[in-house]
Amino acid sequence: MFVEKEKPERQYVRTLTTGWRFTLPSQIRKARGWDDGTVLRADVAGDSVILSEAGDRQGGMGSAEEIPGMLCYLGSGGKMVIPANVREMTSWNLGERLAIKDEPEGVVLTACCQRNRCRSCGRLHGVAEVIDNLFLCSECWRRYVQRSIVQGAQSNEA
Numbered sequence: 001m002f003v004e005k006e007k008p009e010r011q012y013v014r015t016l017t018t019g020w021r022f023t024l025p026s027q028i029r030k031a032r033g034w035d036d037g038t039v040l041r042a043d044v045a046g047d048s049v050i051l052s053e054a055g056d057r058q059g060g061m062g063s064a065e066e067i068p069g070m071l072c073y074l075g076s077g078g079k080m081v082i083p084a085n086v087r088e089m090t091s092w093n094l095g096e097r098l099a100i101k102d103e104p105e106g107v108v109l110t111a112c113c114q115r116n117r118c119r120s121c122g123r124l125h126g127v128a129e130v131i132d133n134l135f136l137c138s139e140c141w142r143r144y145v146q147r148s149i150v151q152g153a154q155s156n157e158a
């Protein structure tokens, strides 16, 4: 048998709640030895954020320590707040679902469940699955319906 046994990819999903808080899963904290009060640095890579232990300078590159806005602190029960600079650099919103993966380079946070965003304008508010796999906010849905009615009327006249 040549079936490659891949390590199952562990992914956790947490919601970004009021105050830009979310909970780092205990499995990840345990695996990394992160505890209450551990200082983490956040590096933004595209629309992902990589968390690693502050002061862990194995890369030897410019460290985040000089940028206070990129540091975050692990609170009790793994609660942490997304630093202000990170909020600006990512397009995350409150209520965002974050996929959390433990990777060799750090703990990677990525906004997931993008399908719950309005496909048309990207908004998260008032979004519903209007047709199978089509998520639209109420405003875009109304526009869509109006356009369909107009098009329908035109094709009836033809």
Ligand SMILES: [Zn+2]
Binding pocket: 118, 119, 120, 121, 122, 123, 136, 137, 138, 139, 140, 141
């Ligand atoms: Zn929309």
